[in-house]
Amino acid sequence: MEQSEVMERVVKILTPWVKDEGALANVGMETNILEDLKVNSARLVDVVIAFEDDFDIEIADEDVDKVNTVGDAVTLISAKL
């Protein structure tokens, strides 16, 4: 799967949890999920479980520690596909 396709799906999955919807207009690989998109940190687990379901992959608890930006999520998912 192309990285751009992964990115597109990641952004789509993130959208319901994003509090700053304006930030979605300029979303990129460097966009910080918690700081820029204002996703509640307590809900990050739901986001990552949604990644697991959508991409049919398994993500370990410890791997979530590597996910700060949209690019981190794309890289993590791409490595598991």
Add this chain to the structure above:
Amino acid sequence: MSSDTQLGVQSEMARRHARQRTVSLLTAPLWVGTSILLMRFWFRYRIADVEAVRARYRTLRAQSDGPILVCANHLTLVDSFLIAWACGSLTYWFTHFDELPWNTPERTNFGKTWFARALIYAAKCIPITRGGAREDVGDVLERVKHVLQNGETALLFPEAGRSRTGRVEESSAAWGVGRIVGAVPQCRVLCVYARGRRQETWGDFPAKGDTLDFTLSCIEPKSDAKGLRRSRDLAQQIIRQLMNMEEAYLEARSGEGAR
């Protein structure tokens, strides 16, 4: 990360932890004593049925030698001090120092001055930046796991911050708590529901002169789920237990008010 590097990181963490524990132990008469004096005489707080709360704590502790994580609702900045004061006397904590829980205060609340940083270092605190870099949060969770595996006690607020509605909120459950419980075999959770009688909602401190009620119960969360779902499931069990305790407490209080 290679397993050698991983081991190196863990032993460095263990060394740092042992160093901080020694400083905390040596300075305990100062910070434990001062905090109790402040709560008792400056803030004039009173713990309702304090002897019964302490007896309940000792009974729950005595039920198992396994690791125990204290999880509480969170309404004020001083909840961790109040919980320690409610569960044990000064003498008790000096003779059971490893039972006095390690805390994970929000770095932005307590890390502003060197004095505050030194104080929380001495007072068994592992500061965390909530919503901060995930690796930093992960390091704190690893440290808490180490604390429990080391036979010590830690206190976490599963809502990951003071409850903005004044009530325990399921939607605020931070899955990190479940991650710790899931990673530490036979880990029990001592749920503590604490509330001042004049505490309407969240704030920095309970009102001066307030009487605080404490309810304690112990659970051993279990889940057949795997990975992140398991951690989320375990965290939800803890938060639901606190919600049930809150409901029972508020019902009892309103019953008392009606009489």
